[in-house]
Structure formats: structure tokens, C-alpha cells
Amino acid sequence: MEKAIKKYWPIFVLPTLAAFSIGFIYPFLQGLYLSFCKFITIDNATWNGIKNYLYAFTDEAFLHSFFFSAGFTIVSTLLINVIAFAIALALTRNIKGTNLFRSVYFLPNLIGGIVLGYIWQILINCALALLEKPLLAVNPTFGFWGLIILMCWQQIGYMMIIYIAGLQSIPSDYLEAARIDGANEWQILTKVKIPNVMPSITICLFLSVTNGFKLFDQNLALTAGEPGHMTEGLALNIYDTFYGRVGPQWKGYGQAKAVIFCVLVIVISLIQLRATRSKEVQQ
Amino acid sequence: MKKKLLSLILAGAMLLSLGACSSEQAPAEKPAETPAAPVETPAAPATPAAPTETPAAPEAKGEVYYLNFKPEADEQWKALAKAYTDETGVPVTIVTAASNTYEETLMSEMAKSNPPTMFHVNGPIGLLNWSDYCLDLSGSDLYGELTSDGYALKNGDEVKAMAMAIExxxxxxxxxxxxxxxxxxxxxxxxxxxxxxxxxxxxxxxxxxxxxxxxxxxxxxxxxxxxxxxxxxxxxxxxxxxxxxxxxxxxxxxxxxxxxxxxxxxxxxxxxxxxxxxxxxxxxxxxxxxxxxxxxxxxxxxxxxxxxxxxxxxxxxxxxxxxxxxxxxxxxxxxxxTENYWCVNSQASEDNIKATLDFMYWCVTSETGLNGMCVDMGFVLPFAKGLEATNLFMRQNDxxxxxxxxxxxxxxxxxxxxxxxxxxxxxxxxxxxxxxxxxxxxxxxxxxxxxxxxxxx
Structure with missing residues (x-):
């Protein structure tokens, strides 16, 4: 069997490699090239040098959207993971109806971001109207917190499943040994459970950090960046740059922003991966 | 035994995924398919290879691909395109961009190997983006039908676009x-x-x-x-x-x-x-x-x-x-x-350009075409043979x-x-x-x- 794999590995790798090249590597390289161009259609581009990048780095709206995305990512990552982990702890204690709870918490994840965005827009606007506060379209503070609530609602169930899987894979003799040694619940949590679920934490942090930066459809549906780009994340800003104005240079500006965005997300998630990986322990 | 079973399952899964890949790729060659998922309505066979169903197609060399701007008229355009294909044998593909996504759809469609031959711009500002892709229509029969020069978008002497409906x-x-x-x-x-x-x-x-x-x-x-x-x-x-x-x-x-x-x-x-x-x-x-x-x-x-x-x-x-x-x-x-201007793609092949101009002319002059556009779609046309409005608000305008x-x-x-x-x-x-x-x-x-x-x- 192993011999066969050694012999035939290219056949097994080929489909995925081909898909990856067609679907990722080629478009990425083309995108990189286009970020130095002016264009209307992608096969008819003219070279524009680094002007696109100069514009992207001096655009205030882009800078604002970076800080908006960064703030959003920090808050949403913390909230989602803390709550998801707490629920996972609660649902690994053999309470009655555990399976029902797990399914129900997971359900919001099955609804698409655009639909969720519109549903929450109606809900939050109703609440704001009752409180006689300005509605979402003119209220950047609630726009931000609305997005946080929406993302928590959508993501907590998903992260919870990953944490449950991690918690269940801790060998029960570890926990038993800790109890015999007289550890209390808090000590078991911090000294045994958390170190052993570090791989899950790595995955969940990675997912929520990248989701936070890549936030697009929820952002578009809930606030569309209103009022005046105040609640606009990076991805939505790129989209607006690309389609909001007339002229070939704007496509180039949008493309340059997209490349910066891509590099930024990769760098931040690599740092995060390295930081959490180093805390993982061997079972 | 277990291992064999597992490898069988894995191999099966791989085959399935390959199958899924190929079935996804196959329709991508059709002009109508876009990642932006506009309403796809291939009203006619995509290639002229199927005139067996339609009556004689003597010189159906080119084909028409119209990227429609008005979602509310999608079905009517599809019916009109079918009528044209039945009459002449020229395949006409109608694709309608979803509401508010015309510019995005047009941009991705234009980059394809089989781009739209007929598309819309919304006025002089919209034309700025697409001017290089607009054929000069000044010598066309269609331009001769236009009731007023005010309905044409010009770039110097070149007629880049023509209004197709007044609202x-x-x-x-x-x-x-x-x-x-x-x-x-x-x-x-x-x-x-x-x-x-x-x-x-x-x-x-x-x-x-x-x-x-x-x-x-x-x-x-x-x-x-x-x-x-x-x-x-x-x-x-x-x-x-x-x-x-x-x-x-x-x-x-x-x-x-x-x-x-x-x-x-x-x-x-x-x-x-x-x-x-x-x-x-x-x-x-x-x-x-x-x-x-x-x-x-x-x-x-x-x-x-x-x-x-x-x-x-x-x-x-x-x-x-x-x-x-x-x-x-x-x-x-x-x-x-109006903010509905027709353009013909200057980068399309000569056969396709000719087929497209013929189709447009037919739409605004033939009985079937006028019925489709004025009665079924309810447009008021800026062309000489346009029928009287059925729309109350357009009648009031008159x-x-x-x-x-x-x-x-x-x-x-x-x-x-x-x-x-x-x-x-x-x-x-x-x-x-x-x-x-x-x-x-x-x-x-x-x-x-x-x-x-x-x-x-």
C-alpha cells in the first residue's frame, strides 16, 4: 500500500494541484499584475506603475476601514471564542438535551451572511426605533455593535463544535488523575483542559481572525458602510473603490488595495498561528 | 479488508469530486454562464449546430449575445429572441444582469472569450468606461430609424450609443x-x-x-x-x-x-x-x-x-x-x-457585429419586434416605427x-x-x-x- 502511494502520488496530487493552480495561484498572480495597471476588463490592462499603491496608502477611507476592521476583529474574536468555549464546557458535562442544544446553537451558521444581515437589520432597527435612537443607517456606534452581535450569533455555534471536539478528545485519565491529586475545577480547566485543547484554540482563533478581516456580506447587508463609510470594513472598501467610481484608474486602485489586504491578512494570521502553535502540547 | 474498503471509498470520493469539477467546467464555455450568477436565459441553441429544429438558416454565420439591463423585461426578451431565431436561424442569447449589478456583470462578461455583442450604458458618464468597446453606429440602418439626434450619445461625429426606451x-x-x-x-x-x-x-x-x-x-x-x-x-x-x-x-x-x-x-x-x-x-x-x-x-x-x-x-x-x-x-x-442606451461591442467578430445590428434593426422595425418591445415590454421607443404607448404615464407625457x-x-x-x-x-x-x-x-x-x-x- 505504502509502495503504491509512493509510486502513484502524482496522480493523487494532480486534481487538487490543478484546482489550486486554476482557482488560486493563477488568479493571484494575475491580480498582482493588475494591481500595477489601469483597466476596465482584465484582459485589456495598461501599465500604471506604483501609482495605485501610492493612492491606496494615502486614502483616508481605506485607513479608516483598516482600523474599523482591526477593532472589529479584536472584539469579535474575543467574544466569539470566550463564549463558544464556555458553551462547549457546559455542553460536555452530560446535561440532558445536550445534543439538542448543540444543534440549535449550530443552526445560525447554516444561514447565509446576506440573509442574516437583513434579518438583523430589521431587528436592530426595530429596537432602536422603540428606544427612539437614530436607526442603523445614521448610527455608526450601533452599526459596529450590530455587526458584533450578528457575527457572534453566526459564529459561536461553529466554534463551539470545534471546542467540543477538542474537549472530548482529552483522555479521561488526565482528568481523573488531576481530581485524585486534589485539583479543583478551576485548576483542571487552566492546567489540564486548556493546554490540551490548544490545537482547537489555534484553529478557532485563526478562523475568527480571518473571518473578522474578510467580513463582507454581513457588512454589506447590515450597514452597507453607512453613514458615510463609517462602518465600512476593508473588504467593503475595496469593493466600493472598484465599482463606486467611473474610470479605469479606479479598478487599479481597488486591485492594489486588494493585494495589500491579502498580504495583511496572511501576515496577521501567520503571526497568530505561530503564537498559539507554540503553546500547544503533546498528548 | 477494512483498509481496502477505506481506499475504495476514498477513490470513489475522488472520482466524484473530479466528476463535479468537470461538470462545473463544461458549461463555463457557454457565453451565458457567469460567476456573478445572472439570470441565464439561453433563448437559442448556443451554437449554430442545431438548426435542425428551426427552419432553414441560410446565412446564419454570426450570433447575438445581448446583456440585458432590465430584469423586469427578461422573459419578454427571451421570447423575442426565440421568435427571431425561429424566423432567421440566427442564435440569440439573452443574459440579464441581476438588479443593481449590471456594471459588475458587464465587466466580467466582457473579459470572456465570447463577450456580449450588445450591451447597455446609462448615459455620457457610463459611456466613459466603455467608449473603447462601442462601435460607431453612425452609418447603421438602426441610426436612420432614430427619431431625434438627442437620443444618441456621441463622441465627436461617432455615434457610440443609442437610446432604446423612453421613460x-x-x-x-x-x-x-x-x-x-x-x-x-x-x-x-x-x-x-x-x-x-x-x-x-x-x-x-x-x-x-x-x-x-x-x-x-x-x-x-x-x-x-x-x-x-x-x-x-x-x-x-x-x-x-x-x-x-x-x-x-x-x-x-x-x-x-x-x-x-x-x-x-x-x-x-x-x-x-x-x-x-x-x-x-x-x-x-x-x-x-x-x-x-x-x-x-x-x-x-x-x-x-x-x-x-x-x-x-x-x-x-x-x-x-x-x-x-x-x-x-x-x-x-x-x-x-432615458438612461437605457444600446451599444454594439466593437471588439466582437465582424459576423457577430452584423448579426447584432440586424437583430437590433429587426427589433425596432418588424411587426414581431415592435410587438415585443412596445406591447409585451411596454417600452416607448425613440425609433420611427415605434407603436403608441400602452403605459398610462407615457400617454400622459404625450x-x-x-x-x-x-x-x-x-x-x-x-x-x-x-x-x-x-x-x-x-x-x-x-x-x-x-x-x-x-x-x-x-x-x-x-x-x-x-x-x-x-x-x-
Whole structure:
């Protein structure tokens, strides 16, 4: 069997490699090239040098959207993971109806971001109207917190499943040994459970950090960046740059922003991966 | 044994995924498939290889691919394309971009190996992006059919695009409700009389059971009625006063009038101004349909929605001009114009260009074509053989023109792009909600105009 794999590995790798090249590597390289161009259609581009990048780095709206995305990512990552982990702890204690709870918490994840965005827009606007506060379209503070609530609602169930899987894979003799040694619940949590679920934490942090930066459809549906780009994340800003104005240079500006965005997300998630990986322990 | 079973399953899964790959890739060669998932309606076989079903196809060399702008006319275009294919054997593919995604869809379709041969631009500003792709139509038979040069978009002597449908907008009135309030449309002759009637209805709204205006929703599905169509009036009057037809720096001479009419809308509405920011286009229409409001600012394209459910007949409805308090406006008509311009893709093959021009000519001259466009789709054509309008609001436009009223030209296609409109909408929304003031609106109207024109350069 192993011999066969050694012999035939290219056949097994080929489909995925081909898909990856067609679907990722080629478009990425083309995108990189286009970020130095002016264009209307992608096969008819003219070279524009680094002007696109100069514009992207001096655009205030882009800078604002970076800080908006960064703030959003920090808050949403913390909230989602803390709550998801707490629920996972609660649902690994053999309470009655555990399976029902797990399914129900997971359900919001099955609804698409655009639909969720519109549903929450109606809900939050109703609440704001009752409180006689300005509605979402003119209220950047609630726009931000609305997005946080929406993302928590959508993501907590998903992260919870990953944490449950991690918690269940801790060998029960570890926990038993800790109890015999007289550890209390808090000590078991911090000294045994958390170190052993570090791989899950790595995955969940990675997912929520990248989701936070890549936030697009929820952002578009809930606030569309209103009022005046105040609640606009990076991805939505790129989209607006690309389609909001007339002229070939704007496509180039949008493309340059997209490349910066891509590099930024990769760098931040690599740092995060390295930081959490180093805390993982061997079972 | 177990291992063998596992490897069998894995291999099966791999085969399945390969199968999925190939089935996804196969239709990608058809011109109609886009990642943006527009409504795909291949009305004809994609290749001329199937004329067995259709009667003789003597010289069907080229083919037509039309990227349609109007989702409401998708089915009718599909039927018309089929009729053309049956008659001539030339395959016609109709693809309709989903609402509000035309530019995106066009951009991705144009980059394909089989791009649209026939597409839309929305006016002089929209043409800037696509000018290089527009065939000069000045020598075409189609251009000979155009009733006025005003319906052509020109670049020097070259005719880059031609209007394909004329539309109108104004304030749609529920005459029955207006009569209940004790007025008739003859009482409304200028801004003063409109304001007096609207405010009287508001004062008696609890007794009457309806409001003057349906909600001026500032949601994205409705705000174009104010940041584009209503904004056309101050732009039009300024252009008229200055004797120009476009400008890179607007002065905002008539912005006080814009404020008057907008204030009238939001203060005499079905809901409090602060709630308008979340109201949608559907909300506004439904209020009008449910007889909760007398006035509803919208256009001739709403006609089918209003009479379609049998709630209204032509006797209940009328369209009146949007009066903003400009001197001499008693003689103002409704806003008539177009933002639907046909272009032919100059980069298409010669056969396809010829097939496309023939198809367009057939659409606006043959009996079947005219029936499809004027009756089924309800368009009023700017072409010589166009049929009489079936749409009440377009008929009214004709009547007003005959009565000597001056229609308001559509000058909003000279607005410098979507960003200007979005920023104006943001300022208007803040104004309605009380979080911003009118100065913000003026600034995004005037300063925004200059900076957006500068950004286009």
C-alpha cells in the first residue's frame, strides 16, 4: 500500500494541484499584475506603475476601514471564542438535551451572511426605533455593535463544535488523575483542559481572525458602510473603490488595495498561528 | 479488508469530486454562464449546430449575445429572441444582469472569450468606461430609424450609443383618494398648491385615514428616487438657467427648491422622518397600493406594479410634474428621458457585429419586434416605427407635451458616478434622521460634484 502511494502520488496530487493552480495561484498572480495597471476588463490592462499603491496608502477611507476592521476583529474574536468555549464546557458535562442544544446553537451558521444581515437589520432597527435612537443607517456606534452581535450569533455555534471536539478528545485519565491529586475545577480547566485543547484554540482563533478581516456580506447587508463609510470594513472598501467610481484608474486602485489586504491578512494570521502553535502540547 | 474498503471509498470520493469539477467546467464555455450568477436565459441553441429544429438558416454565420439591463423585461426578451431565431436561424442569447449589478456583470462578461455583442450604458458618464468597446453606429440602418439626434450619445461625429426606451417620472397620484380629501389634480398647478394640499391632508390625516406622501424611504432600494431622480430637478433648472448641458462644477442655484420639495415629502409622510432611513422601495409602493398615501414619487416603470394586482385602474391614477417652486413652473411637464442606451461591442467578430445590428434593426422595425418591445415590454421607443404607448404615464407625457408643457430633461446621467449619489443619499438620510443638517446635503451636492469630477480625470 505504502509502495503504491509512493509510486502513484502524482496522480493523487494532480486534481487538487490543478484546482489550486486554476482557482488560486493563477488568479493571484494575475491580480498582482493588475494591481500595477489601469483597466476596465482584465484582459485589456495598461501599465500604471506604483501609482495605485501610492493612492491606496494615502486614502483616508481605506485607513479608516483598516482600523474599523482591526477593532472589529479584536472584539469579535474575543467574544466569539470566550463564549463558544464556555458553551462547549457546559455542553460536555452530560446535561440532558445536550445534543439538542448543540444543534440549535449550530443552526445560525447554516444561514447565509446576506440573509442574516437583513434579518438583523430589521431587528436592530426595530429596537432602536422603540428606544427612539437614530436607526442603523445614521448610527455608526450601533452599526459596529450590530455587526458584533450578528457575527457572534453566526459564529459561536461553529466554534463551539470545534471546542467540543477538542474537549472530548482529552483522555479521561488526565482528568481523573488531576481530581485524585486534589485539583479543583478551576485548576483542571487552566492546567489540564486548556493546554490540551490548544490545537482547537489555534484553529478557532485563526478562523475568527480571518473571518473578522474578510467580513463582507454581513457588512454589506447590515450597514452597507453607512453613514458615510463609517462602518465600512476593508473588504467593503475595496469593493466600493472598484465599482463606486467611473474610470479605469479606479479598478487599479481597488486591485492594489486588494493585494495589500491579502498580504495583511496572511501576515496577521501567520503571526497568530505561530503564537498559539507554540503553546500547544503533546498528548 | 477494512483498509481496502477505506481506499475504495476514498477513490470513489475522488472520482466524484473530479466528476463535479468537470461538470462545473463544461458549461463555463457557454457565453451565458457567469460567476456573478445572472439570470441565464439561453433563448437559442448556443451554437449554430442545431438548426435542425428551426427552419432553414441560410446565412446564419454570426450570433447575438445581448446583456440585458432590465430584469423586469427578461422573459419578454427571451421570447423575442426565440421568435427571431425561429424566423432567421440566427442564435440569440439573452443574459440579464441581476438588479443593481449590471456594471459588475458587464465587466466580467466582457473579459470572456465570447463577450456580449450588445450591451447597455446609462448615459455620457457610463459611456466613459466603455467608449473603447462601442462601435460607431453612425452609418447603421438602426441610426436612420432614430427619431431625434438627442437620443444618441456621441463622441465627436461617432455615434457610440443609442437610446432604446423612453421613460418618464413624476409624482404618481391616487385620484380617488385625492377626491376624498376634496381636491382634484387640476388644483395642483405649482409647488404652492401642492404644498397647501399636502399640508391640509396631513392636518386631517387621522380623520381621512391616509397621508399625503408615501414614505420617502432612504434604504438603498428606494433612495435613488431622491439622490438621482429628485436631484435631477435642481440640476435641470441650473443647466437651463446657465444654458449648458453638463458641468464639472455645479453651483447649486436651486438647492433651496430641492430642500422645499424634500421637506414636503418627509414632513407629510406616512411615518415620522426619523424612521425613513430604514424604509424600502417596497414599503413605499405598498403604502400607495394599500391606499395609505395619495402621492408617490416614481416613474412609468411602476405602472405594471400598480395596475397589475387589479387594485387600481387607469381611472384612479395620474402622474403630475414634480413642482419645486421655480418661477414659471405652471408650464412644466413631467420628467421624460432615458438612461437605457444600446451599444454594439466593437471588439466582437465582424459576423457577430452584423448579426447584432440586424437583430437590433429587426427589433425596432418588424411587426414581431415592435410587438415585443412596445406591447409585451411596454417600452416607448425613440425609433420611427415605434407603436403608441400602452403605459398610462407615457400617454400622459404625450398629452402634456401636446398641451404645450415643457418636459423636464433627464440630466442625471451627467452626475459624476455612483459615489456622488451614495454620498448625497448619506447626507439626505442624516438630514431626515436629524443627525445631520441641510448644509451637509449642500456640501455633498456641490463640493462632492467637483471632487468626483476631479476623481474621474
Amino acid at each position: 418618464s417620472y413624476g409624482i404618481i397620484v391616487n385620484k380617488t383618494l385625492l377626491a376624498e380629501a376634496g381636491y382634484s389634480i387640476e388644483d395642483i398647478t405649482n409647488f404652492e398648491s401642492l404644498k397647501a394640499i399636502a399640508e391640509d391632508i396631513t392636518a386631517r390625516s387621522s380623520e381621512l385615514g391616509f397621508a399625503a406622501f408615501s414614505s420617502a424611504g432612504m434604504d438603498g432600494s428606494s433612495n435613488w428616487r431622491f439622490q438621482t431622480h429628485l436631484a435631477n430637478l435642481p440640476i435641470y433648472y441650473e443647466y437651463e438657467a446657465d444654458g449648458i448641458n453638463s458641468t464639472e462644477a455645479i453651483k447649486g442655484t436651486y438647492l433651496d427648491n430641492y430642500k422645499n420639495i424634500f421637506d414636503l415629502y418627509i414632513n407629510n409622510s406616512t411615518c415620522a422622518p426619523a424612521e425613513l432611513s430604514a424604509k424600502t422601495g417596497d414599503d413605499s409602493r405598498n403604502e400607495f397600493l394599500n391606499k395609505q398615501a395619495v402621492f408617490f414619487q416614481n416613474g412609468s416603470w411602476e405602472y405594471a406594479n400598480l395596475v397589475g394586482e387589479g387594485l387600481f385602474t387607469d381611472d384612479d391614477l395620474a402622474m403630475i410634474p414634480i413642482y419645486i417652486g421655480v418661477e414659471g413652473e405652471e408650464n412644466q411637464g413631467i420628467c421624460a428621458g 398629452e402634456m407635451a401636446k398641451a404645450g408643457k415643457t418636459p423636464v430633461r433627464w440630466d442625471f446621467p451627467t452626475i459624476p458616478g455612483q459615489t456622488w449619489k451614495d454620498n448625497l443619499a448619506t447626507a439626505l438620510t442624516a438630514y431626515t434622521a436629524g443627525t445631520g443638517d441641510w448644509d451637509g446635503v449642500v456640501s455633498s451636492f456641490v463640493d462632492g460634484w467637483a471632487s468626483e469630477y476631479a476623481a474621474m480625470a
